[in-house]
Amino acid sequence: MTPPSLQHELKKQQPFDCPAEEAYLNLARTAGELCGEFNQLFKAHCLSESTYNVLRILRGAQKSEGLPGLPSLEVAERLVTRVPDITRLVDRLIKAGLAERTRDDEDRRVVIVSITPDGLAVLRKLDKPIRQLHEKQLGHLSCKELTELNRLLEKARQPAAADD
Amino acid sequence: MTPPSLQHELKKQQPFDCPAEEAYLNLARTAGELCGEFNQLFKAHCLSESTYNVLRILRGAQKSEGLPGLPSLEVAERLVTRVPDITRLVDRLIKAGLAERTRDDEDRRVVIVSITPDGLAVLRKLDKPIRQLHEKQLGHLSCKELTELNRLLEKARQPAAADD
DNA sequence: CTAAGATAATCGTTGAAACACATAATTCGC
DNA sequence: GCGAATTATGTGTTTCAACGATTATCTTAG
Numbered sequence: 001m002t003p004p005s006l007q008h009e010l011k012k013q014q015p016f017d018c019p020a021e022e023a024y025l026n027l028a029r030t031a032g033e034l035c036g037e038f039n040q041l042f043k044a045h046c047l048s049e050s051t052y053n054v055l056r057i058l059r060g061a062q063k064s065e066g067l068p069g070l071p072s073l074e075v076a077e078r079l080v081t082r083v084p085d086i087t088r089l090v091d092r093l094i095k096a097g098l099a100e101r102t103r104d105d106e107d108r109r110v111v112i113v114s115i116t117p118d119g120l121a122v123l124r125k126l127d128k129p130i131r132q133l134h135e136k137q138l139g140h141l142s143c144k145e146l147t148e149l150n151r152l153l154e155k156a157r158q159p160a161a162a163d164d
Numbered sequence: 165m166t167p168p169s170l171q172h173e174l175k176k177q178q179p180f181d182c183p184a185e186e187a188y189l190n191l192a193r194t195a196g197e198l199c200g201e202f203n204q205l206f207k208a209h210c211l212s213e214s215t216y217n218v219l220r221i222l223r224g225a226q227k228s229e230g231l232p233g234l235p236s237l238e239v240a241e242r243l244v245t246r247v248p249d250i251t252r253l254v255d256r257l258i259k260a261g262l263a264e265r266t267r268d269d270e271d272r273r274v275v276i277v278s279i280t281p282d283g284l285a286v287l288r289k290l291d292k293p294i295r296q297l298h299e300k301q302l303g304h305l306s307c308k309e310l311t312e313l314n315r316l317l318e319k320a321r322q323p324a325a326a327d328d
Numbered sequence: 329c330t331a332a333g334a335t336a337a338t339c340g341t342t343g344a345a346a347c348a349c350a351t352a353a354t355t356c357g358c
Numbered sequence: 359g360c361g362a363a364t365t366a367t368g369t370g371t372t373t374c375a376a377c378g379a380t381t382a383t384c385t386t387a388g
Contacts, residue, residue: 006318018295019310020302024198025244026317028213031195032245033321034188043376048344049192073366080189081196085345087368092344109353109366131182138184140323141316146183149316152309153190157197159304207346212374237336248376251338256374273336273383 027156034137041129045122046096050089053079055098055123058115069102069114098122191320198301205293209286210260214253217243219262219287222279233266233278262286 006026007016016022035049042052057078061067070078076086083089090113093099098119104110115123138146199213206216221242225231234242240250247253254277257263262283268274279287302310 006314018298019307019314020298020305021295023302023305023310023313023317024202024298026314027191027195028199029244030317030321031191035192036246050344071366080193082200083345084347088344091368107354107366111367131185134182134184134188136323138187138320141184141187141319143183145316145319146187148312149187149320150183150190152305152313152316153187153194155305155309156302156313157194159300214374235336236338249338249374252374255338271336271384275337 023156037133037137038130041126041133045126047122047126050079050081050083051093051098052126054089054093054113055115055119058099058113059120059123062115069112071104071110072113073110075113093119187320201297201301202294205290205297209290211286211290214243214245214247215257215262216290218253218257218277219279219283222263222277223284223287226279233276235268235274236277237274239277257283 006022006029016025039049042048047055054075057075058069061070072086072090075090076083090099090101094101096118097116099113099115102112102114104112141149203213206212211219218239221239222234225234236250236254239254240247254263254265258265261280263277263279266276266278268276305313
């Protein structure tokens with residue numbers, strides 16, 4: 001198990017200016033590689049990472065909170081990565097028949113987005129390969145390592161989250 | 165130092181299916197937030213993360229390796245995140261006057277990309293704010309924590325790198 | 329010397345993201 | 359109630375990324 005350092009991977013001649021820079025690049029590169037594999041999987045089912053996440057959020061709200069759907073803005077806030085254009089994201093899902101929009105009667109400004117049976121079916125089909133890919137990507141890390149990684153990542157986000 | 169867990173941030177009701185999934189989402193979210201701030205900074209100078217990286221690579225090759233430039237494909241391979249369309253990336257830099265193309269006389273297929281004085285000037289202007297942003301984002305992690313984070317991220321990439 | 333194959337780079341097109349602005353509905357001060 | 363301000367959402371436009379197919383040059387086998 002030789003450690004292929006990031007510096008070597010990038011053919012970088014000089015060492016990194018500061019450890020924070022190395023960590024940042026490491027983070028970007030790792031996330032890019034891992035996300036890339038997922039995007040490939042999603043694409044095979046005509047989804048993207050964003051649209052998949054929206055479906056997951058809608059299913060979660062339905063299963064765990066018993067809500068038929070969520071306001072658009074609420075969906076946007078729950079996304080893993082921020083996306084300013086929730087409208088078109090949902091548009092794509094609706095065009096594919098995986099989600100639907102209904103106006104809220106209480107507050108006619110808000111649009112409730114909900115998942116359709118077809119959307120649930122697509123998620124069901126993806127559940128297993130997703131789990132397998134997670135396992136393949138990070139399964140070789142021990143439980144202790146994953147816990148530590150999570151701790152460090154959450155700590156890393158703290159100052160960035162400060163100026164939200 | 166209250167730990168704002170990812171589950172809470174995402175308003176997720178159920179715990180994560182598996183630790184690998186949580187780590188993946190944590191990774192994606194952290195990278196997204198950190199990259200977002202950098203993209204904002206780059207954008208203020210009419211660059212993107214990709215174009216900035218290309219400039220950094222070109223400067224590095226010049227400074228450390230004494231090369232006037234690099235073949236396009238070599239630049240693409242050194243990028244932090246894989247980008248299949250190096251041509252248009254370089255197009256944008258050339259249009260902005262920050263890089264230039266020259267044909268290699270040895271092998272007339274290869275195009276040597278090199279950074280211009282203007283490109284170097286832009287990088288110089290960015291060096292300090294970049295360092296400051298790295299410090300702001302990850303400076304609150306101890307040196308030991310950064311080292312451990314780097315170790316875990318490199319380990320995480322190993323199986324993904326296997327099927328390149 | 330020539331044709332076939334390999335390699336480097338480019339181009340065409342599609343689809344998605346980013347950003348600013350516009351629209352509709354609600355709330356609040358008067 | 360009436361109109362300004364606020365909130366939730368939608369639209370227009372530009373830019374960027376992904377994928378495939380194509381062109382140009384080099385290499386090599388015959």
